[in-house]
Amino acid sequence: MCAAKVIDGKKFAEGLRGRIATAIAGLKSDHDLEPGLAVVLVGEDPASQVYVRNKAKQTVEVGMKSVEHKLDASTSEADLLAVVEQLNNDPTIHGILVQLPLPDHIDENKVINSINPDKDVDGFHVINTGRLATGQDSLVPCTPVGSVMLAKDALGSLSGLEAVVIGRSNIVGKPVAQLLLQENCTVTIAHSRTKDLPGVVGRADLVIAAVGRAEMVKGDWLKPGACVIDVGINRIERDGKNRIVGDCDYEDCAKTAGSITPVPGGVGPMTIACLLHNTVHAACAIKGVPVPEM
DSSP, rough: OOOOOEOOHHHHHHHHHHHHHHHHHHHHHOOOOOOOEEEEEEOOHHHHHHHHHHHHHHHHHTOOEEEEEEEEOOHHHHHHHHHHHHTTTOOOOOEEEEEOOOOOTSSSHHHTTTTTTGBBOOOOHHHHHHHHHTOOOOOOOOHHHHHHHHHHEEEESTTTEEEEEOOOOTHHHHHHHHHHHHHTTTTEEEEOOOHHHHHHTTOOSEEEEESSSTTOOOGGOOOOOOEEEEEEOOOEETTTTTEESSSBBBHHHHHSSSSSSSSSSHHHHHHHHHHHHHHHHHHHHHHHHOOOOO
């Protein structure tokens, strides 16, 4: 029996995309500014292909310029860097995203750090991570931004709350902790080596699970009424069927939590919406115009 309020990321993302579309229409009419997003895909990874296709579709739907560069898996690092440099110099492109993972012969960090940090809408460039860590304006990874948006929608102000982030990756764990510090949370970053992980999680008013282990977090770990944001996407086999589950045991956690994101349908839909959100921010900063309300 699910006692927790279900945080509907799909519905929230739909509303955010609507507000982004309105903002873009205003930028076009008031400032002759059409935000442009370029996505670079190297290779034939099926999951990446689906994701890139969805990005392109949603980019066009909100009124933004969409550009795709699809390169063979055998593309050299030098040729990929040349494509990135071309996009860095293209005044109609305000956001550049190189889809990860890249083939083994290409240095991901070198490619990410070749992107103009002002166009780095994934927020992975070392300059943007440094800006975020020091509290400066920066482009921030999309999944952490979406996670905090959903937490604020569920809880209102996060100020003063005790937050536990499970996971310390550069893509989710570390940046979401920085965002929560900016919201005046007391933040603990926990991970696989944390002693008494259930005890640490049990203190939290807000739990963000991003550890990549299927259904690891159990209901009896949680403080009653806690808000749970489950970033995990894990494929498992159950009852002879392939299923996608989060890092939290949803049915079990929902008995104790006050609010919880489902998987799928929670944080996942927020990622592309926040990418579009970041691209509008980047376009306005590059053009020197105010960022519209979104």
